[in-house]
Amino acid sequence: MKFKQNALAAVGLALTFVVVPVAAQDLAAGQAAFEKFACASCHGADAKTSVMPSYPILAGQHADYLLHALRAYQRGATGSTQVNARSNAVMTAMVAQLSDADMRNIAAWLASLPSDLAISK
DSSP states (O other), rough: HHHHHHHHHHHHHHHHHHHHHOOOOOOOHHHHHHHHTTTTTHTTTSSSSSTTSSSSTTOOOHHHHHHHHHHHHHHTTTTTTTTTTOHHHHHHHHHTTHHHHHHHHHHHHHSSOOTSSSSSO
């Protein structure tokens, strides 16, 4: 019985190390990708001061929303007619360069930035 408990504990511990790194996002990599892919040229270096009023504020947005939007632009770039596809000439060209890890990291980094988008309690 003791062996079985130790084996289960070891498996649980191993799964913890396998699952956690997959779920974690790299904020430094997100910032680096934001800079590398010139996102600031439209959305501003702080992701809050866009060059055009019609461009959205990205800082402080929910990471899942940002990731969904980036993936929707990628689907739009492929000519997909799926409901969750976005079409924009600039954004579809930009996201075509991004890997899924880039998108997850950028979304996490943008969500971590301070912004007036949050509601204070």
